[in-house]
Amino acid sequence: MGFSDRKASIVAEAYRRTKSHVAYLDESYQAPDPIGHHRKTFYLFTAVVVAQDDMDELRGGLLEIAGSTHWHTTEALLTAGGRRATEDMLGYLADGKETCVIAHQVSVDPVDHDAEDARRACYRSLAEELAAGRAGSWSPIELLILEERNQRNFRNKDDKNHKELIRENRIPRNTRLLQTSPSAERLLWLPDLVSSAFRRTITHTDGTNELFEIVKPQVYFLEAGD
Template sequence: MRSDQAKGDILAEAYRRSRGPVAYLDESYQVPDPNNPGAKTFYLFSAVVVERDAMAELRVGLRRIAGSTWWHTTAALQHAEGQRRTRDMLSFLADGFEACVIAHRIPVSVHDHTAEEARRACYRGLATDLTTEIPGEWAPVELIVLEERNTMNLRGKDKKNHNELVAEKLIPRNARLLQTSPGIERLLWLPDLVSAAYRRTITHRDHTRTLFDLISQQVRFVQPIE
């Protein structure tokens, strides 16, 4: 794995070499469990589109609400204080103009034990939508920043999924995928928030199910692409 300094330099260079808004992506899922065949399964990929002139304010605001340089929404939702901070972060996101996009597959195929097929289809739907201009919402996204997974093999699969879209001419050649960690780019907290909030509408019946209501008006749903 590269050092944080190297990762930061790579991210900064990607920002310099791209134009327009940047899309930040993260996911949430529940895969088929042979020991619990009746359990709900789903895969959802979320993106938040951020304009360049809003990035600094968002980073500062997220850090202030979290009270820390570390954040993971799923962990925060396990206790009352974290739930309050999650609600505050979602309200902060709702106060801005950032568009949110979700692609989901519900349920996941019983044969897709690792949900890699669902991940690929959802990414294809998201990336195709994000790199297309949506009048009144965003200019074509040239840079997609994805929370990196923890093995080279998995990161390679995500790169392959992106390159296939370019080869199939579903997204332009100048659309770049960069995989990095939330420790390097705090704006990756945003799709983590969106994914966790939407997940709660599927998995919970308590008051946290209503978290998604805070941002629902700025969410666009797109279809996965096989």
């Protein structure tokens, strides 16, 4: 099923409890830097919405393109072969019916040194939109799968951000957040792919800034904010 043994039961159980599409989330950002203060700051959260019936086919296609059970788009773009694989993977996503949603905060406040406030704003906008559903694109999402961060305190912050939305009645109580690793679910490669492609439109002018055009027609943009 594309799962690592260590976390297979948790992810599989989450799917068994879910009837609707599943959203896979990842982020990309550039936080304020007192040394590189000339750099543009931004934060973006990406979701790729996948129907459960399409999951196995997507996992197989991604594995075939990557030629490996490991993928990280930023690393792949360092080599010519990796760039070709990135283009192929974006084309594969573009050929499907998956919707991509990006919550983008154009700049990060200079005092938001770790960009956690920007992350919270982007997540709130994205989770609300996903949970509400969008006519003709996706039904209300019950399960959000987020690539987990390495440090427990950051994972706790993400859980807190989600619980706040439930407490404030901004998303239904049955909307769940599961944090896990791409080694546990290969479909987390998808938001990493889209986030990296969009990031390049901001940070690069070497041709990789045009990669996002491959999937742009199926992307829906949100303005992050409270």
